[in-house]
Each structure stands twice: as C-alpha cells, then as structure tokens.
Amino acid sequence: MTTIGMVGLGNMGSGVASNLLKSGYELIAWNRSPGPVEELVAKGARRAGSPSEAFDAEVVFSMLSEDSVIEAVIVNSGALDGARAGAVHVNLSTISVSLARRLEALHQARGLGYVAAPVLGRPDVAASGGLVVLAAGAPAAVETVLPLLERFGRKVWRMGDEAARANVVKLACNFALASMIETLGEAGALAAAHGVEPRDVYDVMTEGLFASPAYKVYAELIGEQRFSPAGFAMPLGLKDVRLALQAGEEKHAPMPIASVLRDQFIAALAHGDAELDWSALAMVSRRAAGLERPS
Amino acid sequence: MTTIGMVGLGNMGSGVASNLLKSGYELIAWNRSPGPVEELVAKGARRAGSPSEAFDAEVVFSMLSEDSVIEAVIVNSGALDGARAGAVHVNLSTISVSLARRLEALHQARGLGYVAAPVLGRPDVAASGGLVVLAAGAPAAVETVLPLLERFGRKVWRMGDEAARANVVKLACNFALASMIETLGEAGALAAAHGVEPRDVYDVMTEGLFASPAYKVYAELIGEQRFSPAGFAMPLGLKDVRLALQAGEEKHAPMPIASVLRDQFIAALAHGDAELDWSALAMVSRRAAGLERPS
Amino acid sequence: MTTIGMVGLGNMGSGVASNLLKSGYELIAWNRSPGPVEELVAKGARRAGSPSEAFDAEVVFSMLSEDSVIEAVIVNSGALDGARAGAVHVNLSTISVSLARRLEALHQARGLGYVAAPVLGRPDVAASGGLVVLAAGAPAAVETVLPLLERFGRKVWRMGDEAARANVVKLACNFALASMIETLGEAGALAAAHGVEPRDVYDVMTEGLFASPAYKVYAELIGEQRFSPAGFAMPLGLKDVRLALQAGEEKHAPMPIASVLRDQFIAALAHGDAELDWSALAMVSRRAAGLERPS
C-alpha cells in the first residue's frame, strides 16, 4: 500500500487530496493553517506535524502558492533532507522555471525523484477530478506516479524528461488565458464604446471561431461582470504573467503582449480589485475608455 | 425574379457570387480586372460594364478590399446616383466604422437601403457557403436580403438597426483573431527558447481550454510554419487591426494589445513577409528571441 | 516690395504674421473665422476674401491645424489653380508625410514652389519671433523664402531638397516631446507611489542629465499640475503621435513607444481632458496607479 504525503491544502490541493483519499490511498497531510487538515482527517487522512513528516512517504505531492512558499516549506525546512529514501516528490504548484530547475537538482543530489506536474483547471475541476496534468521529469519517476496522477486528472500530458519543461508549458497556457481575458476586455470595451453590448460580440465569437471551454467560461464571467467569488484571484494572475515574463527573459524571448498584461494587472490592483477573479482584468479596459463611472 | 448586382470578385466575392448563382438568381457582376467576371459569366452571370450597371438591380452586393476602393468604386463613381429606385446595397466588405456610418447616410439620402454584412471565414469557406454573416441596418432592408444572405452564410447574426454596429463586431472579431495569433507566437517562442517544441504547447492548448476552430487552424499553421499560400495576407491583417484601433480612437477606447499587434505586423512587413498568411506574425516573436537565423 | 499671403491665423499663425508685418512686408491674410483677421488688419494687413485671394502673392504662408483642413482650404478650394505665377507656398503646418509628398507634386505640376517649414515652439515663442524652423524643398524656393523665415525664426534648419523630409523631422521631434512627457509621468507616478514628491525627482533630472529647455518647461507644468490654459492641447498631441505612427507604418518602422503614447492620449481624452495641455498626459499614469481619487 502506497503512503502518500500531501503538502499544501488550499482550494486546489484539497481537491487533489480528496480524490486520492477516495481512491483508497493512505494520506499524511500538512498545511500551514489547520482547518483544511482537519477536514481531510475527517475523511480518513493522517495529520503531519511538519512538512518533514509528510515527506516520510513513498510519494509526496505539493501544491503551494508561489516560489517563496516552496522555498520556506520545502527547501529551507529541511524536509528534503529527512525524506524517505527513494521518495518521489510531485510538485503540482505553478512556480518559476528557474526554481523548477533548482528543485530538480536538489532532489537529484539527495537520491529523491522529482516530477513537475502543474495542472490546468479551476478549484471546482480539481474537486471533481477533471484536471489536466502536465507531467515532466525522469521517466522512471513519472512512470511511478502516473497511476496517481490519473486519480485526479482526466488527462495527463507527458512533457519530457526535464521537470522544468512542464512548468514552461504551464506558464505558456496561463499566459494564453490572461491574453484571452485582456483580448475579450479590449474587444468588449471597443464594442461598448460604440453602443454594442459586449455580450453580443462574445456570442458571435464563442459560438463559432472561439467555441472553446476557456472562451465560453470567461466570456460569460466578463459579459455578466460576475467577478466574485474569485476562482483564480487577480494577484495569482499577475504572478503567473510575471513568471512567464521571467522565463522569457531568462532565455531572451521578449513577450510584448505579456508586458501589456502585466501593466493591466497592476492597474487592476491599483484600483483595489485584488479580491476579484482575474477575469475582472476586463474592467481595466472599460475604465480606461471612460465606460465606468467613478464610484 | 430578383436581379442581383455584384461588385467585387476577389477570392471572397467570387465565392459569394457563385453560391448566389447556384441558387438560381440572376446576377450582373462587375470587377476591376476582367478575369473573375469571365469565370462568373461562364456560370451564367451577366457582365456589368461599370459599377453603375451593377447597381441597376434590386439588391447589390459589394465585397471590396478597403475604404479607399469603396470610395473610388461606389461613392465617387456615381454608382449610387444611378442606382435602381429602392435598391438595397449589402456591403460585405470589412471597412472602417466611420465609412460605414457615412455610407448609411449617403444611401438614406438617395432613398436606397444599406445593410452592412461583413463576414467571418476564409476563401474556402466562402466558396462552400459556410460563412458567418454579421448583418445590421434598417430592419426592413435586412429582412429583404436575409434569404439571400442565407444562400452563402451558414449563420446570420442580426447586429441591430445601425449598419456600423456590424462593422464594430467584425473588427472586434478580427482583432481577437490577430491577438490569438500573436499570443500563439509569443507562447511558442517562449517554449522554443526553453527547448520545448511549440507544437507540444499548442497540442495541450487546443485539445482542452482552447479547443476551438480558430485555435486549431492557426496552431497548426504556426506549428508547421505553413504560411503560404496566404488565406488572409499580412497587409490585410494590419489593415483590420488599424481599423480596430481607429474605431477605438474615435470613441476613446485605448486598446494596448491592438497597439502591440500593429507594431508586430509592421515588423513582419519590414522583414518582407507581405505575401505570407497573417499567421506568419508568429515569426516576429521567433526572430526577436533570436530563434531564427538570418537568411 | 514682396507681397505675402497668409492662410490660417490661429495662435501660431497670428504670431508669425505679426512678425512679418513688423518687418514691413505687405500682408494679405485669410482665416476661417474673422476675428484674427480683424486684429491683423488693425496692424496694417489686408483682408483676403478667400484662400485664393491670399494665394495671389509672391510668397504664401499657411499654418493650418491638420491634413483635412489643408485638403479643404488649399487643395479642394482651387486656391492653387489661381495662384500667382511662380509663387512659393511655405507650409508651416504639422501635417502627414504623405500629404507633404502630395502637396509638393501638386505645386510642381502647376509651376509653383513648395517649401515645407514646420516649426518648433509654443504660441508665446511664435509671438516673440523665436521659433525653430525646419525647412525643406527645392533649393531655389528655399533660398527665396529664407529671409522671411528668419523674421520669425531664431534658427532655420535646412533639411534637404524634398519637402517631406522636414515633416519627418518635425514628427520625430514631437514624438520625442510626447515620449518625454509620458516618461516624466511614469517616473513621477513611480515616485509618488513610494511617497516621494514627483517634483523632487524632476529637480534631480532637470538640474543635471536632463537640463534642457523642454524638460524644464514640462517638468514644471507636470510637477505643479498646471495643465490649463493649454499651450498645445491634448488632441493635437494625439494627432502628432498618430502622424508619426502613420509615417512609421508607411515605411515599415515599428514604434512601440509611440504606440504606448497613443493609448495614453486616448485614455486622457476618455477621461475628459481634451481641453488640457498635452502635459496632462502625466495624469493618466497617476490615475492608473490609483494616485488620483475619482472626482
């Protein structure tokens, strides 16, 4: 019976953990705040007193919010040094490409496996086991964890032998999503400025050329200005665009659209929209066009 | 029996005209160069000696490449002054919002109907009768021509009573397409700079979040760098982005993504890519990232 | 005694005309609205009943606000057809490079001289005779008018034999000014967001590296938020940036900074700042950073 460690039980991590528990795996879970751990314990998991305890497992999943948290919870906590021999760490978090490279080396130096497996999907999708998983790392390690990934992912993409490759693809996807949101926002502001309802434009787009899940979901959120509760909060959108820009800079790839996105996210935060869903980026265009009255 | 005039027989106009002929309508057609007229005459159309002759019809379709051509062929040629009483002019061309407004007024002053009906779809779609049509104008005029639009359009969207509204939506759609192309380009360059095949990123995107016709078509063109023959040539892409920017400026809507697109299209032209499909915009990102060796 | 025609008596044109009158030249002046003509007549000028009458002179100066006005007043009015044989037209207006080329050809076809002589300087400088003049055109024509240019210009730059060259340089200069304003705006917003007075930053800049007339004037206007009355109104700033972008597009030169400027000018107009000096562009950055409370 495989013992699975789980580090990080936010919206996304809790969904993943629940699906693993449901499949009958033994789970030992850690989270900074106790609430989510208790919920999971009620479903049959064990509580880990520290990240290190969660790393005493054959496979450890982590789902943390950003680089600095990974640094604190996994790198500087000593968790890796005390990990069970031969353990494989599957990092589901969206992190920088450079940290992914560093983590892979840190694991390798300790004889541990490292698989980068960032996921596509919002919290409700994580809960229902329908995530898309982008997995990369040493083939043996990936093979080991593949059956587990399929417990919460409806589709697992193999992205190659270097972990960081999966992170590059994840950042490219989130960049494309942010670009789509901003594009819908500018197109809607253009329409509205000419007296055409943005929804009418979005209908034309999403019933034809752009008839895809992402466009449909976001066109509806933006068309109805339904930005709360946040499925993916504004600061996370900015974070991912920043990571894409950093990854581009590292290898000298300019990304002018991403630069525009970054500026627009910052303008959204300056307006006090940090609690809103990142689709509220579309409001930046409306305000710039004078379509929103100051409140 | 309705007599239909047709002005402009480029790739798109010829497809539309053929579908109308096939439906049994009497067609009188004009084109600047004679070749396409002859082809149509061979299929049963009559040749118009001038745009004015084509306007001696109950319904006149026009499909011309840009504002200045409309000015020359329709406004300054006197065609409107000699149009058949009560004729309805259906303008399929992608033109500026301001010219659309002016044309509507010019027709109204002469007792003529004016319907703006820009279309979505590439030439092969026009030939097969599968275009999406965005129609706007006075309701009576639109009702009159609706059966005709359905001869070459698989879907007709009613966009309201003012002709220019359809043009706004058309420009918003083409802006979104150009933004998609550039986004695919930047995402692909980011990936390639990190050693990941752009096609691998595009597969992840288009089999999930972005599983739409437009993304699939363009991801394939870009992934295979198949930019010739051009379905929609680079200068036309620049033209439509420029028209979107102008429409935005007219009503004070800034469009920073559109501004980036404009700069990238210009860089493509500077590189000598005027004959390529607008999907070759993706090469601008590759060159900026140093991923293309100078040839 | 040279007779001088003058077409266009706005803030700038009136200043130029006054300086020519003061130098003792005979002046025949036309303006769309009568007020400025009367003021000039009181100083000794004659009134022209039409642009054509003003073109019955050895040298004709024009100072009009934009391309469309030149088209109406000079090209379509027939003024050139009735111009005095051998007359030289000195166009002081800031116009598009393409119109400059067309005007040069129109004059040449009629045996008239054409000198492009756009000027640098605000209205008070025009009044005091301190403008910088950028002159280009056929050498003989330029030689003829040089003594006149020196009546209101403290410095005349010869920019070559093709008229349009002077317009390119003028647009490059105004682009640089707009870029400076936006740069001061962004630098000031950055400082203010960190609790540092923009004026303190501007002092450091303008007493050292950037100790130039333009920086000093604009840093003061922006630092004190003194945007009214407008020395050069917002829509004129947008117009000149648009002309620079068009000139760039014509020869395939992307100008990403100019694209940003265009978007920011549009945002300023959307906010209702059309009556303000173009230095109020700096407020767009402040508002985007949440530094201005909605009023």
Added chain:
Amino acid sequence: MTTIGMVGLGNMGSGVASNLLKSGYELIAWNRSPGPVEELVAKGARRAGSPSEAFDAEVVFSMLSEDSVIEAVIVNSGALDGARAGAVHVNLSTISVSLARRLEALHQARGLGYVAAPVLGRPDVAASGGLVVLAAGAPAAVETVLPLLERFGRKVWRMGDEAARANVVKLACNFALASMIETLGEAGALAAAHGVEPRDVYDVMTEGLFASPAYKVYAELIGEQRFSPAGFAMPLGLKDVRLALQAGEEKHAPMPIASVLRDQFIAALAHGDAELDWSALAMVSRRAAGLERPS
C-alpha cells in the same frame, strides 16, 4: 582620522575609492577579484581579507553590481554582525527598493547607520569626482558622511529620511535615461526609413529643446553607432529597468513605457549585444524596421 571601509572595486567603486584616498582618508578595501585591490594598495590603501574586515571601520562604502551580490557579500557573509560599533554603511549600489528597505532594517537592528547613496554618472565621471549623489537615510547618519560624499560627488541631493527614497529616485532617473535611448532609437529609425540621417534629427533636437548632457552624449553614441567599449553595459540597463518595474509593481504603479524598454533590452540580448553599451538599444528599432542587413 576616519577609517573608511570600501567593498566593491569595479569601474565605479575604484573611482570613488581613489577620490577618497586622494583626500587623505585611511582606506581598507575589499573586492572579489584581487586586481583592483592591488591597484588601490599601490595608492596607499590597506587590503581587507574579507568584507567583514572592511566593515571594521567608522564609515563603510559599498558599490556592488546587484541585489544578489549584496545578499552574498554583505548580508549572508556576516559582515554586518562584526561591524564596528556605530559604523555607518553608505551603499552606493543601484539596488531594488525592497532590498534597500530590508537593509535599513538589518542595520537598525544592529545599531548601525545605513545611508542609501546611489550615484548618477558613468565611470569616467566617477574617476574625476564629478558624480551626482542621491543620499537618504537617518539625518544623523547622512550628516556624518556628507563631507565624504562631497569628496567624489560634485552635487549631493538629500532625498529624505528613509534610505529607500534615494533608490526610488535613482531608478526613476535610469528609467528616464533608458526611455530617452529608446526614443532616440525609434525617432532615428523613423527618419532613416524615410531617407533622413538620424544624426540630422538628433542635431535639431539636441541644439534646442533637448539640449542636455544626457541627450548630447547618447545622440552622439547612437548617431555614430559607437557602442563599444560599453560605459554602461546592456545587461545593467535591463537590470535597472527591471528594478523600476518591480518598484512600480510593489506599489501598483503600471509603467507601460518601462515594459516596452524591457522587451527591447531582451531583444538586444537575444541578438547577442550583451557586451555593448546600452545605447545599442537603438539598434533594436533599426532591425525591426528592416534597416540593418542580417550579418
């Protein structure tokens, strides 16, 4: 007799140290590579075996290249823990605003003084004692070191009581310089695309509106394409623009011009221009406009 520590003897630091030595101060110097220390020892300085030894002084100057070097050499080396009681550390480096805040707190916690004193000027200016110094920090500490700053600075600006304020102003100044370079580049490319020598445009600008030291120096470098040896290398330019963007993001100030600059710097690096002076940024515009033949 004040003993002065000196940490970091690159182009800039060596110039500062030489000026202090010339003024008769006792200097103990540390540098990662030994060469520059030897040169200084030959002029009368003492060699420090470690950063900590250099911090055994009444006043310590540091001039290091970036945040990560400061972290390694000053924060993580333990140098602050062993610093002489009551010492004042004057940090001349261009660093991030957030590190400046953190350093101030680290010093305060150890009873040490901290003065941020970033400088404006290229290496030759540092050598000749003509730098402009932006000084901020606790007033007593600033007062203590003011006489020393005046040994190598022709002008010392007091920027307030919080150290980070000086860093904000420094970043704003370098952002303005980079914006100027890019503006000169775009203006020059526009001109060149129309057959006008960039130098002719720059002459008009720098003998009038933009007659300032920075414009004159950089217009000459760009006009003559004299980009080597680098007074300030391309990667340093990118670094400072990145720091400005980070400082803006921290307080929610979008900086669209800075975003463009960042993309252009990255394109320069992708082209292999890392060894060139940052004024070579102007070549990015020329290449985008097709004005440079691939080599």
